[in-house]
Amino acid sequence: MSREIATRVARSLRWGERTVTVLSDGIIRLDGGAMFGVVPKVVWEKRMMPDEKNRIRMGMNSLLVEGPEGRTVIETGAGGKDDARFQAMYGIERDGGLPERLREAGSPPEGVDRVILTHLHFDHAGGATTWDEDGTTAVPTFPNATYHVHVGEFEAATNPDERSASSYFARNFAPLAEAGVVEWVKGGDRVGPGIEILETPGHTAHHVSVAVDDGTGRWLVFLGDLVPTTAHLPWPWIMAYDLYPMTTLATKKRVLAQAHDEDWLCAFVHDADCPLAYLAPDARGRFLVDPERDPWIA
Ligand SMILES: [Zn+2]
Numbered sequence: 001m002s003r004e005i006a007t008r009v010a011r012s013l014r015w016g017e018r019t020v021t022v023l024s025d026g027i028i029r030l031d032g033g034a035m036f037g038v039v040p041k042v043v044w045e046k047r048m049m050p051d052e053k054n055r056i057r058m059g060m061n062s063l064l065v066e067g068p069e070g071r072t073v074i075e076t077g078a079g080g081k082d083d084a085r086f087q088a089m090y091g092i093e094r095d096g097g098l099p100e101r102l103r104e105a106g107s108p109p110e111g112v113d114r115v116i117l118t119h120l121h122f123d124h125a126g127g128a129t130t131w132d133e134d135g136t137t138a139v140p141t142f143p144n145a146t147y148h149v150h151v152g153e154f155e156a157a158t159n160p161d162e163r164s165a166s167s168y169f170a171r172n173f174a175p176l177a178e179a180g181v182v183e184w185v186k187g188g189d190r191v192g193p194g195i196e197i198l199e200t201p202g203h204t205a206h207h208v209s210v211a212v213d214d215g216t217g218r219w220l221v222f223l224g225d226l227v228p229t230t231a232h233l234p235w236p237w238i239m240a241y242d243l244y245p246m247t248t249l250a251t252k253k254r255v256l257a258q259a260h261d262e263d264w265l266c267a268f269v270h271d272a273d274c275p276l277a278y279l280a281p282d283a284r285g286r287f288l289v290d291p292e293r294d295p296w297i298a
Contacts, residue, residue, distance in 0.1 A: 010064075010105045013276075013296050015265075016214030018067035018194065022267070022275045023107055024190060025062060025098040025127050027054035027298055029091030035228070037240040047231045055091055055173075058229065059272035062098055063222055064105065065212055069192030070113035073102075074141065074210050074222045075269060076127030080170060081138060090123075098127050099141060112142040117149050118200075118224030119207045120157035121167040124269070129175050138171040140179055147176045148191050150199075151184040152206035164204075164243070200255060201227040202248025203239065209255070211264075220265040226251060228270035229276055231290050256287040259265020265295055 012021040032054050036044040048056040051102065077098050078090070086092075112194035117125050128147060129138040134198070140147070154177070157168040176182050185191060187199030194213035201207055203225040211219040225241075226248065227233060235249060242248045243275050259266055260279045267276055280290035 010101055011296065012105075014046070015035050015065075015212060015220050016129070016194075016216065016218075018065055018212065018214070020212060020220060021064040021066075021107075021123050022104065023062050023064055023098055024272075024275075025060040025079065025101075026092060026094035027272065028058055028060055028078060028123055028270075029053075030058060032056040034240045036231075037236070037238045037245065039237055039241070044231070044237075048229075051091070057091070057272060057292050058270040059275065061269050061271070061275045062127075063210075063212075063267060064102065064107055064112075065195065066107070067192070067194060069194065071107055071111055072195060073098075073112050073115045073145070075118060075124050075224070076115060076141065078123045079127030079130065079141065079172070081126060081129065081131055082122075088276040099130075109142045110144055112145045114191060114202070115142050115145050115147045116185075116195070116197075117147065117153075118209060118222070119153050119172050119204045120149065120206075121225070122169055122172055124224070125172045126169070129172055138175045140176055140181055145181065145184050147181050148185045148197075149176075150186060150197075150206040150208050153204060153208075154182070154184075156204060156206065167241075182190075187215065188290050198255075199225065200251050202226065202244050202246075202251045203242045207243065218263060218265075220267065221255075221259065222267040222269070223255070224269055226255060227266070227268060228293060229268055230271050230274045233288050 010021050032050040063074040065072040100287045130141040132139045160168040183198045189197045196211045198209040200209040210222045238245050238248050276295035277289040278293045279287040
């Protein structure tokens with residue numbers, strides 16, 4: 001069951017008056033060394049076994065939040081616009097991806113009211129657009145949705161530095177601005193009555209996380225690439241992809257302590273096996289997955 005969540009099966013829980021469904025755009029494989037930064041392979045390979053190309057298998061998880069504010073999709077995965085060579089390089093397996101999973105869950109892309117993106121790297125925002133029928137022009141995948149993005153992230157993606165140019169592709173986000181469907185967000189903004197934007201910088205300068213209120217002030221938080229998998233919970237397990245790793249460290253310390261103190265349910269974008277978890281402190285002062293609590297029982 002847990003392995004299937006990554007690809008085919010949508011799983012839902014009640015979160016106050018809302019329903020939250022974990023869906024996946026599919027599988028992506030990224031270099032294990034890049035995913036774990038300064039952590040040596042002899043240590044990280046015990047957590048995630050790499051393939052023959054040193055890549056680790058990860059999910060591209062999204063959340064569908066259904067409530068009084070309508071239907072919200074958080075994160076869109078890599079999407080299906082990339083050519084076969086690109087998909088092979090990253091070991092992408094989609095099987096219809098997020099749009100198909102949404103249809104199976106009874107919420108087709110046309111019925112989505114808003115999309116929130118943590119940042120604009122291709123494995124998070126690629127699914128925001130789709131080729132039109134001619135296969136030449138990228139158009140919004142969610143034709144009736146507004147797309148919520150941090151303006152600083154959009155500017156960074158539009159003029160990428162040399163180190164980020166292989167992660168930001170204009171076809172994934174420029175068509176959204178051209179279609180006039182982007183709404184800028186910043187930390188503290190409410191997107192709908194119970195969905196709040198949290199600034200969680202480090203992976204990129206304007207990376208955000210997304211909190212969903214259960215109506216009593218308890219949050220389910222989609223952390224995005226601040227903590228991409230449960231393996232990244234220990235403090236120094238920080239991606240080499242992060243532009244500002246010391247900022248990631250400071251953000252992690254602040255956010256994970258708050259997550260524990262306020263009993264957040266945490267969502268992990270790239271964890272194929274454990275997309276949701278509560279946190280508990282260990283003897284070394286870290287916050288790791290609480291093995292005692294089932295995240296699917298709210
Ligand atoms: Zn990512």
